[in-house]
Amino acid sequence: xxxxxxxxxxxxxxxxxxxxxxxxxxxxxxxxxxxxxxxxxxxxxxxxxxxxxxxxxxxxxxxxxxxxxxxxxxxxxxxxxxxxxxxxxxxxxxxxxxxxxxxxxxxxxxxxxxxxxxxxxxxxxxxxxxxxxxxx
Numbered sequence: 082x083x084x085x086x087x088x089x090x091x092x093x094x095x096x097x098x099x100x101x102x103x104x105x106x107x108x109x110x111x112x113x114x115x116x117x118x119x120x121x122x123x124x125x126x127x128x129x130x131x132x133x134x135x136x137x138x139x140x141x142x143x144x145x146x147x148x149x150x151x152x153x154x155x156x157x158x159x160x161x162x163x164x165x166x167x168x169x170x171x172x173x174x175x176x177x178x179x180x181x182x183x184x185x186x187x188x189x190x191x192x193x194x195x196x197x198x199x200x201x202x203x204x205x206x207x208x209x210x211x212x213x214x215x216x217x
Contacts, residue, residue, distance in 0.1 A: 107191070117136065149207055151171075156190070191212050
C-alpha cells in the first residue's frame with residue numbers, strides 16, 4: 082500500500098512540474114535552415130531555471146558552411162550580461178539531439194552555434210538556432 086501511495090505522490094509531483102513548463106520554439110538560421118528545435122523551460126528546485134532542448138533535422142556540424150567540428154549550446158542573459166556555455170549538442174544518426182540542464186537566469190536566450198573548439202570562451206558567428214525566454 083505504501084508503494085502505491087508513494088507512486089501517486091511522485092506521479093502527482095512530476096505532473097505538477099510538467100504542467101508548469103513552458104515550451105518555446107527555436108528559430109533556425111540560414112546555416113541550417115532544416116533544423117527545428119524547442120526549449121522546454123521550468124523552474125528547478127534550487128531556484129535555477131531548468132531547460133530541456135530538443136532539436137531535429139540537425140545535420141553534422143562538418144556539413145555547415147564553413148564546416149565546424151561541434152555544436153555548442155549557450156545561455157545569454159542579454160544586454161551585455163552574462164554568457165554561459167551549457168554544453169555540447171551531439172546529433173544522433175536520426176539527426177536528433179537533446180540537452181538538459183540548469184540556466185542561472187530568469188530571462189535569457191538559448192543559442193546553438195557551430196564551433197571548432199570543444200569549450201570556446203565566446204560563441205562564433207555560426208549561429209544555427211536561437212530562442213528567447215522571458216520568465217514570469
